[in-house]
Amino acid sequence: MLRIPCPWCGPRDETEFCYGGQAHVPYPADPSTVDDADWAGYLFFRDNPKGWFAERWMHRAGCQRWFNVVRHTVTYEISASYPPGTSRPDVA
Amino acid sequence: MTWQLTPRLPAQPDFLWAEAEPKASYDVIIVGAGGHGLATAYYLAKNHGITNVAVLERGWLAGGNMARNTTIIRSNYLWDESAGIYEHALKLWEGLEADLDCEVAFSQRGVLNLAHSLGDVREGRRRVNANQLNGVDAEWLTPEDVQKIAPILNISTDVRYPVLGATFQPRAGIAKHDWVAWGYARAAHAMGVDLIQGCEVTGVLREGDRVVGVDTVSGPIRAGRVALAAAGHSSVITASLGLRLPLQSFPLQALVSELLEQVLDTVVMSNAVHVYVSQAHKGELVMGAGIDGYVGYGQRGSFPVIEHQMAAAIELFPIFARAHVLRTWGGIVDVSPDASPIVGLTPFEGLYVNCGWGTGGFKATPGIGWVFADTIANDRPHPLAQPFALARFADGALIDEHGAAAVAH
Numbered sequence: 001m002l003r004i005p006c007p008w009c010g011p012r013d014e015t016e017f018c019y020g021g022q023a024h025v026p027y028p029a030d031p032s033t034v035d036d037a038d039w040a041g042y043l044f045f046r047d048n049p050k051g052w053f054a055e056r057w058m059h060r061a062g063c064q065r066w067f068n069v070v071r072h073t074v075t076y077e078i079s080a081s082y083p084p085g086t087s088r089p090d091v092a
Numbered sequence: 093m094t095w096q097l098t099p100r101l102p103a104q105p106d107f108l109w110a111e112a113e114p115k116a117s118y119d120v121i122i123v124g125a126g127g128h129g130l131a132t133a134y135y136l137a138k139n140h141g142i143t144n145v146a147v148l149e150r151g152w153l154a155g156g157n158m159a160r161n162t163t164i165i166r167s168n169y170l171w172d173e174s175a176g177i178y179e180h181a182l183k184l185w186e187g188l189e190a191d192l193d194c195e196v197a198f199s200q201r202g203v204l205n206l207a208h209s210l211g212d213v214r215e216g217r218r219r220v221n222a223n224q225l226n227g228v229d230a231e232w233l234t235p236e237d238v239q240k241i242a243p244i245l246n247i248s249t250d251v252r253y254p255v256l257g258a259t260f261q262p263r264a265g266i267a268k269h270d271w272v273a274w275g276y277a278r279a280a281h282a283m284g285v286d287l288i289q290g291c292e293v294t295g296v297l298r299e300g301d302r303v304v305g306v307d308t309v310s311g312p313i314r315a316g317r318v319a320l321a322a323a324g325h326s327s328v329i330t331a332s333l334g335l336r337l338p339l340q341s342f343p344l345q346a347l348v349s350e351l352l353e354q355v356l357d358t359v360v361m362s363n364a365v366h367v368y369v370s371q372a373h374k375g376e377l378v379m380g381a382g383i384d385g386y387v388g389y390g391q392r393g394s395f396p397v398i399e400h401q402m403a404a405a406i407e408l409f410p411i412f413a414r415a416h417v418l419r420t421w422g423g424i425v426d427v428s429p430d431a432s433p434i435v436g437l438t439p440f441e442g443l444y445v446n447c448g449w450g451t452g453g454f455k456a457t458p459g460i461g462w463v464f465a466d467t468i469a470n471d472r473p474h475p476l477a478q479p480f481a482l483a484r485f486a487d488g489a490l491i492d493e494h495g496a497a498a499v500a501h
Contacts, residue, residue: 040486043485050341
């Protein structure tokens with residue numbers, strides 16, 4: 001069971017959260033100019049690292065707000081938790 | 093009447109292949125000595141006469157997902173493309189013991205896919221129709237028919253997950269995963285394939301856009317062609333080339349009970365509640381659970397997943413309440429966006445991928461071995477692999493099998 005630190009509610013069990021995959025994947029700035037390959041990249045291709053990963057979570061059973069977490073995908077250690085719209089902290 | 097608690101099992105075999113030291117170069121290197129990698133090596137040698145082949149394995153042979161799955165074999169997928177590859181595999185399973193001259197305990201005991209809601213019923217009936225049109229054996233069963241096949245199943249209506257019917261594929265079944273791997277390994281080795289364990293691939297060697305070998309913990313090994321069969325670690329290997337794959341890796345859990353008398357002689361799956369169960373030849377209940385909800389490479393799973401699965405399983409099978417969980421484990425599965433595999437050529441000449449099988453690669457073992465070997469040998473996609481090309485994510489021809497696959501492949 002992960003203990004995930006919500007920036008607003010503090011650490012809670014993973015069963016209170018839902019997962020949003022890789023963080024910091026921006027919607028294309030000018031969608032009308034994006035070709036098929038880049039659309040595929042935006043829709044389907046995500047990093048899948050064995051190591052540190054910045055990812056989105058939503059505190060479904062709590063404040064219902066989205067936020068980002070930096071988590072290690074082997075040890076599952078969490079090194080940072082930060083609000084959306086802020087950049088990834090320089091940890092790990 | 094004489095009761096036999098456990099059916100007769102063959103004695104444990106002696107060593108079936110010899111350890112090999114890596115040579116400086118090969119015609120083909122296969123990364124990953126799981127079922128897919130070993131089957132690919134076997135069919136490269138048998139069907140195409142390509143025997144200067146090494147299968148490199150970072151751990152031990154068949155110790156990854158091949159040792160961690162629930163051994164369910166079926167071909168009742170929705171779309172034509174999937175029926176093509178999975179039914180090809182099932183036909184090969186039906187002749188595999190004779191082909192490999194090796195017992196693999198392939199048991200065609202049928203598989204039930206339960207429906208718990210009106211949506212499940214409609215989808216199940218649609219899939220039965222699609223299967224029949226593709227020549228795949230399938231029928232729709234009422235709850236009463238379901239209980240005739242699996243009498244221990246609870247078909248009461250006043251439960252959280254009532255059984256409203258099921259699809260049934262009589263030719264589906266299970267096999268003994270270790271023997272499948274060992275059978276392929278022995279046969280491939282006998283034709284000259286090198287099986288090299290403890291040899292982790294750390295990178296891919298390239299000259300321009302051509303792949304010319306791999307870097308390993310034992311040093312570089314050159315190869316004319318490199319074929320990846322590395323399941324949940326595929327992304328890690330291609331990352332060294334800057335090649336992104338549309339995969340996310342998740343732990344998938346399964347568990348076994350202690351040995352029990354035979355109470356279930358078919359396979360029962362429930363996609364909606366992520367329970368799938370069969371009873372192995374020795375008598376243990378083998379049950380699969382869902383994947384974790386977040387990316388992970390830890391070969392263990394999250395406890396709430398197992399807890400949810402057990403709650404549903406005990407409602408479906410009340411007599412399981414007195415069984416004990418003996419062992420749980422996790423394997424790392426590579427899930428693609430459309431729940432279908434990714435097989436074929438890559439933007440790099442001489443590099444072939446076979447990944448994205450998610451939670452359901454075991455059943456495809458002979459079929460994908462055959463098709464992947466053909467793809468590698470001829471440097472073009474086998475017709476059954478063609479629809480599963482990496483390019484489908486850009487051209488939009490997805491093969492959406494979330495209904496037939498979900499997590500309960």
